[in-house]
Amino acid sequence: MSVLEIRNLRASVAGKEILTGMNLTVRSGEVHAIMGPNGAGKSTFSAVLMGKRGYEVTSGSVELDGVDLLAMPTWQRAVAGLHLVMQYPTEVPGVHVDELIEQAWRTRGRSTTELADAVVAEAERINFDARLVQRAVNVDLSGGEKKRNETMQLALLKPKFAILDELDSGLDVDALRDCARRVEDATNEDSLGAIVVTHYARLLEDLKPDFVHILVKGRIVESGGPELADRLEADGYAAFSG
Template sequence: MSALIVRALRAGVDGKEILRGVDLEVSSGQVHAVMGPNGSGKSTLAHVIMGGPGYEVYDGSVTLDGVELLGMPTWKRAQAGLFLAMQYPTEVPGVSLADAMAAALAPQGRAPADVADLVATEAVRIGMSTALLERPLNVDLSGGEKKRNETLQLAVLAPKVAILDEIDSGLDVDALKAVSQRVELITNEVGLGVLVITHYSRLLRELRPDVVSVLRNGRVVASGGPELAEELEATGYEGYGETPA
């Protein structure tokens, strides 16, 4: 049983505070949705947990199975069992998916040939053409292909907790289904914990959340069960977290 626990997290960019004391948890087998309007700090939360460049942490803690992640380099957070599916996966010219996955699993003693087999198997499961596997990472991929590619990597790397940062944004219906079904299966089969960050509730009809939190102005302003997502769909974010600026 694993747990990612975020406590009183304050962080920002260039001295400007964006997260103003965030508390949330996700544990194995659980899907925790973080919803919020644009500018609420959702993506900042994802990157601060992963240790992205340009973000500053002012206070608080982020632990995975009791181990403090803040201060750890990004790659060690990943090796500790954290994964971030990015909203805008970066193009890395000349670096193939196969080479990246082999390099990512090498510290765990996995042989490149086994990794290649695993990548090929997962490509079929996520409905990604094997012809795309030889392409440089995210170069000339459509929006849907990029998100399938992120999900494929999630499946190959088998983290304890995955953060999906707006994996649904701009996604066609088929890709949305493929991505959410694959994540749901991993959650049920091996107990992946999922922190799913989204603006819309569309994704949450495919990937059923156990907990929904609403982020607004850098704070969690409401928390509840799946019904909260439906309510937000109907009413919008107005009325949540009307905190004095």
């Protein structure tokens, strides 16, 4: 059992404070949905957890099983067990998906002898054309293929915790269901702890959250069970602006 603990996290972008005191505790196997209107700080939260440049943490802590993640560069956070599924996955020309996964396995000290078989199996499971893994990362892929690719990488890297930043962006219904189910399976099979950052409740029909948190103006203003998403659907964010 692992724990990801975010305490009183404050962060700024270009001198402007976006996260104003985030608190969140996620345990292995749990699914937490973070919902919020545009500009609430959802993407900043994802970027700060992964250590993207340009985001300054001004106070607070993020610990994975007691280890300080904020003191680590991005790649070490990933090796420690944190994974980010990006809202708009970056195209990396000329770098092939299988090459990327091979390097990622190497830094984790994993033998790469079973990599090819694992890639084929995971690609099939997520309905991603396995031939695309020998092509450049996210280049010339459709929105659905990009997210299937991202989800396949999540399955192959087996992190302890994953942040899914607007997984539903640019996705058709079939791709959304495939990706959501694969993440759900990982929470059961690999005890993945998932933080699902989303604007819409639709995603949560396929990826059932244990907890729902409402993010407004850079902090969580209300937490509850799945019923909170239903209330949000009915009343809108205005009811939570407090």
